[in-house]
Amino acid sequence: MATLQGVPRVGRKKAERLVLDLADKLDELEVDGTVPRPEGAASEDAIRALVSLGYSAGDAEKAVRAALEDGGRGLARHDLIRRALAIAAGR
Structure with a gap:
């Protein structure tokens, strides 16, 4: 950005x-697989989405990190956001 x-x-x-x-x-x-999609971009978008919903940047980052550690690597962007939101909401 x-x-x-x-x-x-x-x-x-x-x-x-x-x-x-x-x-x-x-x-x-x-994507044909020749150019890997950076995982950081999806993570940044997920953090930004949670912050826009009212979560603090720190809480959003923790939730996204937990979602990635909980098998979220390789998820589509919207699925990563959904999983991080569920973690942030305590579900």
């Missing part, structure tokens, strides 16, 4: 909106 904010006339809000809009489109693309 910092890279997007470095573009002239792109602030924090516009960069966040671009990331969220493009995240949905990236999930729709078929």
Whole structure:
């Protein structure tokens, strides 16, 4: 996101909106496996989603980390968010 904010006339809000809009489109693309999708991007999106729902950044990060450790590696972005949200909510 910092890279997007470095573009002239792109602030924090516009960069966040671009990331969220493009995240949905990236999930729709078929990847042939030659370029691995960075797990960090999915984790960042999951943390950002939980923070936008009112969780603190620390709690969101803990929930995402727990979701990844609990077999969440390789999940689709929306499934990782769902699993982290369930952990954060205490279910």
